[in-house]
Amino acid sequence: MTSLFSKFEGTAGALGSVVAVGGRNPFAVVIEKPVSSTVGIIEGRETLLFGTNNYLGLSQSKNAIRAAQEAAAACGVGTTGSRIANGTQSLHRQLEKDIAAFFGRRDAMVFSTGYQANLGIISTLAGKGDHLFLDADSHASIYDGSRLSAAEVIRFRHNDPDNLYKRLKRMDGTPGAKLIVVEGIYSMTGNVAPIAEFVAVKKETGAYLLVDEAHSFGVLGENGRGAAEADGVEADVDFIVGTFSKSLGTVGGYCVSDHPELEFVRLNCRPYMFTASLPPEVIAATTAALGDMQAHPELRKQLMANAQQLHAGFVDIGLNASKQATPVIAVTLETAEEAIPMWNRLLELGVYVNLSLPPATPDSRPLLRCSVMATHTPEQIAQAIAIFRQAAAEVGVSPAATAA
Amino acid sequence: MSETVESVSALIIQKLLANPKVPRDIDGNCKIMEDLAFDSLAVMNFVMEVEDSLDVSIPLDKLADIRTINDLAACIVALKNKG
Numbered sequence: 001m002t003s004l005f006s007k008f009e010g011t012a013g014a015l016g017s018v019v020a021v022g023g024r025n026p027f028a029v030v031i032e033k034p035v036s037s038t039v040g041i042i043e044g045r046e047t048l049l050f051g052t053n054n055y056l057g058l059s060q061s062k063n064a065i066r067a068a069q070e071a072a073a074a075c076g077v078g079t080t081g082s083r084i085a086n087g088t089q090s091l092h093r094q095l096e097k098d099i100a101a102f103f104g105r106r107d108a109m110v111f112s113t114g115y116q117a118n119l120g121i122i123s124t125l126a127g128k129g130d131h132l133f134l135d136a137d138s139h140a141s142i143y144d145g146s147r148l149s150a151a152e153v154i155r156f157r158h159n160d161p162d163n164l165y166k167r168l169k170r171m172d173g174t175p176g177a178k179l180i181v182v183e184g185i186y187s188m189t190g191n192v193a194p195i196a197e198f199v200a201v202k203k204e205t206g207a208y209l210l211v212d213e214a215h216s217f218g219v220l221g222e223n224g225r226g227a228a229e230a231d232g233v234e235a236d237v238d239f240i241v242g243t244f245s246k247s248l249g250t251v252g253g254y255c256v257s258d259h260p261e262l263e264f265v266r267l268n269c270r271p272y273m274f275t276a277s278l279p280p281e282v283i284a285a286t287t288a289a290l291g292d293m294q295a296h297p298e299l300r301k302q303l304m305a306n307a308q309q310l311h312a313g314f315v316d317i318g319l320n321a322s323k324q325a326t327p328v329i330a331v332t333l334e335t336a337e338e339a340i341p342m343w344n345r346l347l348e349l350g351v352y353v354n355l356s357l358p359p360a361t362p363d364s365r366p367l368l369r370c371s372v373m374a375t376h377t378p379e380q381i382a383q384a385i386a387i388f389r390q391a392a393a394e395v396g397v398s399p400a401a402t403a404a
Numbered sequence: 405m406s407e408t409v410e411s412v413s414a415l416i417i418q419k420l421l422a423n424p425k426v427p428r429d430i431d432g433n434c435k436i437m438e439d440l441a442f443d444s445l446a447v448m449n450f451v452m453e454v455e456d457s458l459d460v461s462i463p464l465d466k467l468a469d470i471r472t473i474n475d476l477a478a479c480i481v482a483l484k485n486k487g
Contacts, residue, residue, distance in 0.1 A: 136448070136449070136452065146464070152463040152465065153463055153464040153465065154461045154463055154464075155448065155452065155464060157452060157456075163456070166459075167461045170459070170460070170461055171461075358443070358445070359443040359444060359445040359446070364445070364446065
């Protein structure tokens with residue numbers, strides 16, 4: 001009998017060697033108790049959290065916690081149904097109106113996760129005979145959405161509007177609609193997309209543009225509306241997709257658009273229709289967190305100042321950090337043999353970051369991916385930098401890795 | 405000038421040999437993932453280099469059927485002739 005599980009032999013071998021090198025499974029870390037937005041108990045120790053995507057610290061928002069408690073008491077803990085059946089309560093529609101108003105758009109759709117928002121919107125908009133153009137470094141949810149779609153999928157070079165333009169021009173005269181998909185901030189590297197240049201390409205080639213602002217919502221732009229706002233080109237972006245599970249500290253995804261047909265997308269979108277809607281307490285907490293975010297623009301300023309402090313600190317101690325200082329800062333190492341002990345040592349010394357190993361990284365080198373929060377104090381950031389310096393020295397991170 | 409499977413295959417091999425990690429004795433029948441030890445992302449990134457050299461875009465669904473260097477060459481020639 002052929003084993004169903006023989007396909008996992010590669011994973012088993014790879015995981016075995018990661019555990020053998022470092023002593024623990026980096027993909028099975030347990031936060032025993034969150035102490036605050038910036039500190040959690042891991043392996044019984046207070047650990048600085050520098051890998052949680054909780055950019056504004058709102059997972060611990062007092063307003064959101066209270067709203068969740070009140071909603072659960074008033075409405076119960078679940079909807080037990082799909083958005084298009086019994087799973088839409090007043091709270092869900094109100095959140096959609098609030099999100100649409102925040103972005104200054106005609107309408108919004110709220111999904112149960114950010115992953116499902118990309119899966120649903122991309123697969124539904126791009127149908128048979130259409131063409132999807134994806135940035136090569138797109139998130140898995142974008143690739144998976146393209147696999148669920150019947151459209152032809154073309155990949156273009158990361159953050160390269162000229163390469164996209166060339167690929168669109170090759171399709172001149174080919175029937176079918178064209179949809180370009182890019183992200184505001186890339187989750188692994190912190191790279192910011194040149195949205196204004198993508199808009200220029202879209203206009204010249206008659207394509208539609210979707211921007212996934214998952215990591216840039218609440219982070220970039222004067223009002224926190226993301227990379228499109230920062231570039232002053234929101235009106236030319238057809239669809240913005242995002243998540244509540246980063247800046248707003250809860251869970252769920254959304255799509256906003258001025259296209260009135262979004263109403264019909266709802267009735268054709270399988271990841272929206274065939275899953276239960278978010279429970280009332282999550283919707284209420286998200287609405288409250290959106291209010292917090294709008295009421296406290298200073299969080300965004302503090303976030304960027306903190307990102308600059310961490311980034312400058314990494315550069316100062318000779319680490320190969322991301323090009324730009326955004327709240328996602330990746331430290332690139334040359335080999336997994338360096339990255340795994342370094343990650344383990346950081347955790348033992350009291351800093352949690354994300355370990356990313358190839359092929360889940362863009363250029364086949366491992367990353368120590370850090371995310372910064374507005375609620376980190378300057379002292380916590382200084383401590384994290386000192387711990388990085390100690391861990392790099394102890395592990396003997398090679399000089400090649402320090403050449404930026 | 406129109407490309408043939410042989411000429412495209414030769415160009416792919418030439419590009420592959422520029423990578424010192426690739427075995428020296430490859431030919432058109434080599435399986436890209438198994439024989440060259442490329443992971444899925446390395447394959448996609450390599451294909452992008454070939455696409456840029458030959459001014460062609462290979463849709464991802466077509467990539468799923470490609471096993472050998474000659475498969476890749478045949479796919480590119482078919483796409484170029486269609487265009």
